[in-house]
Amino acid sequence: MSVYVTREPIDIGALVANVSDVGRGAAVAFLGSVRRSREDGPVVAIGYTAYEEMLEAEFGRIVAEARARWPGVEVAAQHRLGDVPLGTASIAAVAAAPHRAEAFEAARYVVEEAKRRLPVWKRERFEDGTARWREE
Amino acid sequence: MRGAHMTVRCRLFARYAEVVGSEALDLEIPDGATVGDAVEALRARLGPGARLPARPLAAVNREHAVWDRVLADGDELALLPPLAGG
Numbered sequence: 001m002s003v004y005v006t007r008e009p010i011d012i013g014a015l016v017a018n019v020s021d022v023g024r025g026a027a028v029a030f031l032g033s034v035r036r037s038r039e040d041g042p043v044v045a046i047g048y049t050a051y052e053e054m055l056e057a058e059f060g061r062i063v064a065e066a067r068a069r070w071p072g073v074e075v076a077a078q079h080r081l082g083d084v085p086l087g088t089a090s091i092a093a094v095a096a097a098p099h100r101a102e103a104f105e106a107a108r109y110v111v112e113e114a115k116r117r118l119p120v121w122k123r124e125r126f127e128d129g130t131a132r133w134r135e136e
Numbered sequence: 137m138r139g140a141h142m143t144v145r146c147r148l149f150a151r152y153a154e155v156v157g158s159e160a161l162d163l164e165i166p167d168g169a170t171v172g173d174a175v176e177a178l179r180a181r182l183g184p185g186a187r188l189p190a191r192p193l194a195a196v197n198r199e200h201a202v203w204d205r206v207l208a209d210g211d212e213l214a215l216l217p218p219l220a221g222g
Contacts, residue, residue: 032222048221050149050221051147051195051198051214051216053198054198054199054214057199058198058199058200061199079221079222090222114221114222115221115222116219117200117219118219118221118222119149119195119214119216119219119221120219120220120221121149121150121151121217121219121220133150133151133217135151135217135218135220
């Protein structure tokens with residue numbers, strides 16, 4: 001079963017609930033959403049594709065690294081695949097810790113490493129029905 | 137005499153799958169071949185029409201891999217277009 005991939009809308013509340021505990025007084029939740037930028041033109045959605053087996057493995061490594069680096073922190077993360085409409089979340093990372101500093105740091109670490117390392121690609125879909133790969 | 141060979145499974149994604157016209161193919165390469173050798177073998181097999189960059193990002197067995205990583209028989213080599221997650 002997939003832990004880190006979803007094709008449904010991301011449920012950030014469920015992710016926070018997964019990492020929450022009475023011993024963790026701080027939780028940080030990051031959501032990254034599909035954004036329209038001036039140079040893109042009339043994009044209506046982004047189609048996300050991935051090397052899914054590696055996405056699962058790599059996200060697992062990133063989460064394990066965060067847990068090792070900030071002991072006592074619990075982390076959860078998800079990437080959405082398939083067509084994601086403008087303004088809708090495509091990635092989430094949550095971290096819960098006894099204190100807020102580690103929660104912020106661990107959540108930031110997971111997001112930055114995910115952006116850098118996950119094998120995911122974006123296909124922009126335009127109002128006129130055309131599409132193109134977006135490489136950043 | 138022909139030296140010992142091995143087979144690696146090559147997987148292609150997103151734009152690379154489009155330019156190559158395939159998402160997966162088997163490559164027969166000499167024992168001891170590296171990621172770079174495998175990419176050159178792929179390029180030779182595809183001919184000049186395959187517009188792959190000189191050094192595409194690669195992964196071996198679902199983990200990012202450097203260009204001179206030595207491959208083993210049965211490895212899964214993936215060529216990854218510039219990553220765009222998030």
